[in-house]
Amino acid sequence: MRRWFSLTLLFCLALGLAACGPGDGSLVIKANGLSFVTAEVHVPAGQPVTLRVVNQDGYAHAFDIDEFDIHAPLPANAAFDAVFTPAEPGRYRFYCGSPGHAAAGMTGVLVVEP
Ligand SMILES: [Cu+2]
Numbered sequence: 001m002r003r004w005f006s007l008t009l010l011f012c013l014a015l016g017l018a019a020c021g022p023g024d025g026s027l028v029i030k031a032n033g034l035s036f037v038t039a040e041v042h043v044p045a046g047q048p049v050t051l052r053v054v055n056q057d058g059y060a061h062a063f064d065i066d067e068f069d070i071h072a073p074l075p076a077n078a079a080f081d082a083v084f085t086p087a088e089p090g091r092y093r094f095y096c097g098s099p100g101h102a103a104a105g106m107t108g109v110l111v112v113e114p
Pocket of ligand 1: 034060061096097098101106
């Protein structure tokens with residue numbers, strides 16, 4: 001009985017680890033110059049997402065997604081983890097909130113897939 005339990009536990013652990021591999025919702029968006037190197041990211045709806053935004057520049061940027069109320073400053077050479085759970089499928093614009101940057105093209109699209 002105990003052995004059966006251990007085997008079951010092992011099996012579940014193996015499954016769990018597999019589910020936690022790359023592609024588990026951790027995505028990296030890099031900011032460099034007046035653009036996001038990664039201009040489009042895809043995530044599934046209804047699951048927690050971690051977006052790591054890395055500012056590779058020597059000056060400050062920001063990371064904003066209005067629909068998810070994410071407004072984060074991105075100091076030079078710093079990173080920020082945006083953690084949220086998108087409920088509704090759709091296309092959401094992310095942008096740099098520093099004055100003039102979005103207008104200069106510093107925008108991207110978060111695609112939430114059903
Ligand atoms: Cu910027």
